[in-house]
Amino acid sequence: MFAYLVRRLFLMLVTLFGISVVIFFLLRIVPGNIVDILFAAAGYVDPADKANLEKELGIDQPLIVQYWHWISGFLRGDFGYSYVSEKPALQEILPRIPITARLAGLALLFSASIGIPLGVISAVKQGTRLDYALRVVSLSGLSLPSFWLGLLILTASVAMFGQIPIFNPNPQTWLEAFATYAVPAAAVGFRSAALTMRITRSSMLEVLRQDYIRTARAKGASDAAVNYKHALKNAILPVITVIGIEAAFLIGGLIVTETVFNIPGVARFLVEAIRWRDYPIVQNLVMLIAIVVVSANFIVDMLYAVFDPRIRYTD
């Protein structure tokens, strides 16, 4: 077990090193840097001013020196300063993480709490009008882009209630705070809920045809017990896998949703930072995300090993 752990840990560190190199050099491959953008915004290019600014920001150094400067700082917990706001990068990044985490968490909750029950109902009621209706809903969830759905929600809210559910930085009540996140979470979670529903339905249909389900029914188990206790329990594994994958993909949907609902989260901030070529923000933020994802994988690997001893010997 110890050798397995050491091997996995080593692999994790190699992966993180590789990610750091990829992030750093990919950013430099993209044409233009912060200085180009600042001068573009000012509408002129003064070579002397430009050189001074590049020197001030340290982007006139050879790439390898810049990389070493960044990665050594990162390891020491010194994330540097944002090129744009000139504030410490960590101070810019940290307050935004809980906002996106809350939104992502709610979106996943929405996805699971809507997708799984509807998937079960759709499977149990296969071939009925209800099944068809739910399948249409799930298909539309997969087909509607989240930015369009977001704008539709905003437009409808304004037209029907004269209110717009965009981000409220100072909610007065718990309900207001919840609403601030719930509506965008529903917009971004709708697609995910649709996918969860489809996977649940197909998985349930497969399980419902198994012998042990027939046996349960023959033994007089109620429909609810059969569907939720016996069938869903066995059908849920692929659904959990999909929700896990969706969680990783959620960041893409959140960029759009944070923009439409004007939520000052990490996803929109990352896009803005990329637009400004704000290297300290982009590099550190992506690296932090990478650490979270790689660490989560590491923990999952460890858990697999704990629950299934064969993995330790075969992997």
Add this chain to the structure above:
Amino acid sequence: MRSVWALAATAALSLLAFSTNTFAGEPKQGGILRMYHRDSPGNASIHEGATYSLNVPFMPVFNNLVIYKQDEAQNRMDNIVPELAESWAWVNDNKTLTFKLRQGVKWHDGKPFTSADVKCTFDMLMGKSQQKFRQNPRKTWYEQVNDVSTNGDFEVSFNLKRPQPSLIALLASGYTPVYPCHVSPGDMRTHPIGTGPFKFVEFKANESIKLTRNTDYWRKGRPYLDGIEFTIIPNRSTAILAFVAGKFDMAFPTEVSIPLLKDVKSQAPNAVCVVEPNNVATNIIVNSSAPPFDNIDIRRAMALSLDRKAFISIMFEGQGDVGGTMLPPPNGLWGMPKEMLETIPGYGPDVNANREEAKKLMQKAGYGPEKHLAVKVSTRNIPVYRDPAVILIDQLKSIYIDGELDVVETANWFPKIARKDYMLGLNLTGNAVDDPDQSFYENYSCGSERNYTNYCNKEIEKLFDVQSQETDVAKRKKLVWDIDKKLQEDVARPIIFHARTGSCWQPYVKGVTVMSNSSYNGYRYEDVWMDK
């Protein structure tokens, strides 16, 4: 007796009604003005930026020496009023501009304002001080200023190399605040200190900008508002919907396009909206240093092919202006009159006749129906650039030019233009001050950093100086018209149109004036109040 009481009651009611009407028009103190902001400005230092995304939120923090009167839409020489200066005078054959400064003014951190602050600011703008701005986009404005000298704490003089009557106009722009000597340029980018009606509270990039009332403001009774809060909403659809829903008291100035204006008026019929020119000219930059546009015939043909009215009707539903370099009248002070404009090739009303002439020039250059000229039309990847570029490509087809759109990210736009890596480009040029000195020297002067096409005509250059020194406005206007005509005939940077844009606010917001010949100078907001 009953009738006496009735009479008294009627009189009392009349008096009440009268007094209500009177007070309804009188400014009220208090309230936070909520406005959305179209994007997150790079920093908070007006002197280091060249976008009114900076002026709108940060102009209220500062004062200038002088300023265009904030309650008049048109910026003119005769409506420039003192601000940190109490008075000014031209002396020494119009080669020295002396200001008497206001006494008792304090910076927001409590330190006193003196002439040293004025000297510091302009020395830094002229690149003469130890401390430097990271970027100094308007250094050329002060090329005729030899130095700035002080006489005691409350008098300051701008000593010029030659007379330049327009200097006072440049000093009145929203781009010309006075900075404190004791705060570094770096600190001014993150936490600006001014003398203005509002104090800076915080700037959260991509989120919000907050200002609060300066209770120690030198102009007693101002500002009316307790503060201003800008919420940064880059998505225009969200921003407009939020304004319609009443989440904001004001839309970002000049940010409501003409087509969007209809939506706003239909969904928020009580909103007050005005449409004004923003003094931003959409123009074509031509790389005349390389084939095929090194051939003047092809450049002229291209200029002749333009159907300017089509651009305006497609993009602004007819609400735009055709003109030369200077914004046309009546809003513009220096634009050529219509009769003169129409004598310039390509500006005549008969577009088909112009295009026939253009075709002849193209044939002379070796192109025709059988042999089209393939060009790339480069432009920034922003709708206000991209949309007219597409129309331009369509119009060029009529004279055997096949254009291909080449969209360039903002980060790469100026480096690309600087290394002359383009054939044709579609560009926008904003003018902070409606004055020929600002426009001519910046965009057409030999060696100017903003002269992207490197157009250089020594004769014209001399004329720039002649008009710049002319103190007689009528004579100067005539000179400016001649120069502008010549610039268009030389196809230096063909102007397609001058845009108009909308600004909207809720009906209870009072005292807002949208400038009609610049979108950079009208955001002090000390006279704005809310009737609610």
